[in-house]
Amino acid sequence: MVSSAWLAPRACSVIGAAHRRQGKPCQDASLTAQLTGQGGQTLQLLAVADGHGSSRSWLSDRGSALACREAERAVAEVLAVTPLEDTTAWETWLASGLAAAVQRRWREAIAADWKQRKPNPPGPLEPVTYGCTLGLVLLAPRWWGCTGLGDWDLVAVTEKGSASLVSEEPSLGPQASGEATASLCLPEGPALWGPRAQLHPLAAQPQLRALVLSTDGVRKSCASDADFLALCGQVIALRSPQELEEGLAQITRQGSGDDVSLAMALRQRPPSRRWPLAAALLLAGATTLAVVGLVRRPTAPPADPVLVQQRALCADPSRIRANLTPRRAQLQQLRRDPSLAAQLLAAPQNDPLGALLARSQRGSLNPCPALEQQLMALWRDAGGKMPAAAQRSNERPPAGDRPAAPGSR
Amino acid sequence: MPFPNVRLSNRPLHFIYLCDCSGSMAAQGKMQALNQAIRQSLPGMAEVARENPEARVLVRALRFADRADWHVQEPTPVQQLQWRDLEAGGITAMGEALERLAGVLQSPPMEERALPPVLVLISDGQPTDDFETGLATLMRQPWAQKAVRLAIALGHDADLEVLQQFIGPEPPGGGRSPRRPLQASNATSLARYIQWASTAVVGAASMPASRVQEQGDSNVNIPLPDLPPTLLDPTDDVGPLVW
Incomplete structure (x- = not known):
């Protein structure tokens, strides 16, 4: 059974222009997944992860890929035992339980990866070697939720095309340094998920059209937050994966040079029952008036x-x-x-x-x-x-x- | 459908010199050496900027003597910067310089997308005004807290304590570190430090690398590159001790 509330989830990661020039790998990862739970219930997942670029995090490309993979597995585990109707339980999972599960899985995964590396790396594993952020969006038939940690952004786009930030990394405090972000590798990591956790019934958001999840490279490539929101508002209209990939390449080339990832999903529009007759009448009327020059279109003032x-x-x-x-x-x-x-x-x-x-x-x-x-x-x-x-x-x-x-x- | 038409932009990287122009800088050719070091560093800095097009390197300079004033007021692309010589004369209004600096590290005029700025304080003496108040004003600005703050001490009369306060807490252990004032004892070592700050540090600050915020590392805003060799290292040969 496919979730009928959401359409065309897609995700794309593109190597940053700077990393390409320096011969480094793309340290971002992203995915979309459709998970099936009890009674064929379907949950869609969007995930983006951004590996830290510093020399200490020299395997963060692996870290981000493993973060997405383990997040998918952790969500699937929760889905197997938690009905989607139990929004209270899901709210709790998003705020704490999922954090602990993903962090535990990620640490096990990086330990296994470290052990398998040839030649054997010197010294014990330091999680910062694989350090990355992780942003997750869960799309259920009757609600959506998000959680994670780090400097990812989530934007909601309405039916009218206006976009607004739903979640961004809270300030890490006055002593937070330059490009610093929270990370899966931090011991206090699970505690940092709580402030990013949200769950919203779709019935309460009739105007919601799409959700756009992105790593920080996208926002930092835009000249201003207004441009970033405009980008999110328009990107949902792209139909071809190639267009999205080319666009992301353009973003990093002309912008921050960082790796860029974007994952998004559109909400299914409810079928309009009255459309055919009412629309036909309106269209016919408007056409007639336009032809005889009676329709005057006032220029709408620019929105404040x-x-x-x-x-x-x-x-x-x-x-x-x-x-x-x-x-x-x-x-x-x-x-x-x-x-x-x-x-x-x-x-x-x-x-x-x-x-x-x-x-x-x-x-x-x-x-x-x-x-x-x-x-x-x-x-x-x-x-x-x-x-x-x-x-x-x-x-x-x-x-x-x-x-x-x-x-x- | 064409990709959304929005304004994309590389990220400004503000590099700001704070230069001591007090009367003592006229002695033993210090001012001449500083002018020459900055002027000679510009081509290398421009090359680093060319290699990192995602960062827009913008240079400014603030001079302080009896008063603090902008020497290069407009954020100037390094490729277009023509260095005019600084002149020495007066006392050391370092505190006022930090207050002037605080004024340009507000948002606005700082761009929300800017990279952490690089601030380089160069002095051969002690502040003659209220340094503490100036520093406190500066450090109230989030962009000052995020900045890479470096200090170069010219000669042995420089007040290393105030320069360390500008940089932030001293790192544990001994030895050389960019988190301590860099001590230049002649024109050659000064030139090396200026070259290092304007190329290696600018290159590191230009990288689009986010990093994990760990407890206890609040003053290492970017991973700083290794220091150049100096006279303090007995294996180096950077000329005689002059200052």
Whole structure:
């Protein structure tokens, strides 16, 4: 039985332009898999893994491939004993159980790989030799979930084509160094999965069209986050695997030079029952009006990137924390130097979330309650306070900008 | 369907010199040696940039004497940089220099996609202003925390303690390390250190290599390359002890 909720899962990894030039292997890996559980239940899996590029991680290409393979096996094991309807159990698995299982399997796999290497490598195995990140997306007929650790990104694309970050690596703290990321090789690895774990019933996300999972090389190749989100919004329309591969090669060539991986799946559109007659009538009417020159198409004003960002966050409040928390440093800078807000607001399309923070500082934002609460907490943590104007309860956004109340969907 | 048309970009790598231009730099040809070392390093730096097109190497320089001021203010592609000589005269406003530096390491103007910057502090003396406040201001900037911070001490009057504070905690054990101030005692060793910072370090910082965040290594932002030989190594021959 094939999951009817998701279409065309695909994954592709392309060697980075820098690694190609240096004669190094591709240290990224990715896969899609269809797993069958109890009673023929089907779960689709997307996975991407990114091996660390430093000389200490000289087998990280093997590490990332083994991470994807062992993740698939671990998820299959869970599926064999856990019905997909038991979302509570799956939520727990995503947050902790799967982390422990994948990490254990990965360590066993790299130990076996180390032992089989010829000639025998000197010294004992150090897991950092195989170090890599791992991002997983699970696609069930009635829900989707994600988990993992490291600097991968997950983007949700709506039916209208707008894209927003669903998950990114949280800040590793003020002392985190340059290009540092969490890793499967860390002893505390399993504890780092929890903040990345999410599970969402599809019924609560009627506008969700696709999910795009990528390694950090893709995002770092784009000039801005706005470009990255635009890329994710458009890439789901690619039909040919060759187009995707060529596109990823272009991304690394013109961008970061890093290995790049992308895995994605489209949600099955529910069949429209009223389409044939209604659409035919509408089409006929519009054509007639156009012919006689009565249809005037007003030019739609460009969407306000901040409002688009706000709506995306408010439509799914579970994303708010994941998106805002990494912006603490930016908020502190805004607090110290309010003139930075003008720069962010001058080009909101370059950093919509930054511009949203700037508006919150100026009190010109009407956030939904969940966003407002998180913003207030963030400003409080930064040692400041969100201006009162942004907190006025009598200036709520239209209902469409707010998340639906529980049970209202 | 054509691949999505979005703006792709290589990643800026900001390389910033902080040069002591106090009066003592005029003595024993130190300023002349520094100008020459930087000027001579540029072709090698440009070559490294050419070999790593994924990084856009942009150079700036900040001078400090009585006051701190930009010597090369605009982030300049290394291939286009024409080095103008620095001149010595005045005291050592190192703390003010760090505050000026902090101003450009904010986001914005720092690009969200930038690689960790490389900051090279070169001094032959002691700060005459509030170094601690300047350093604290600098280190509040996330980009300063992420930066590769190097320091070159010219001669034996340089304050190694403040240079070490700029770099970060000293690594355990003895011996030479890029995590300690590099001590240049003549024009040759200075040139070698400048060459090393502008080529080997820039090359390492240009690599698209993510790395694991391990406990206790918060101050090693990129794996630094080996140091060049110096007079401290008895097998080297880099000229006489001058400074």
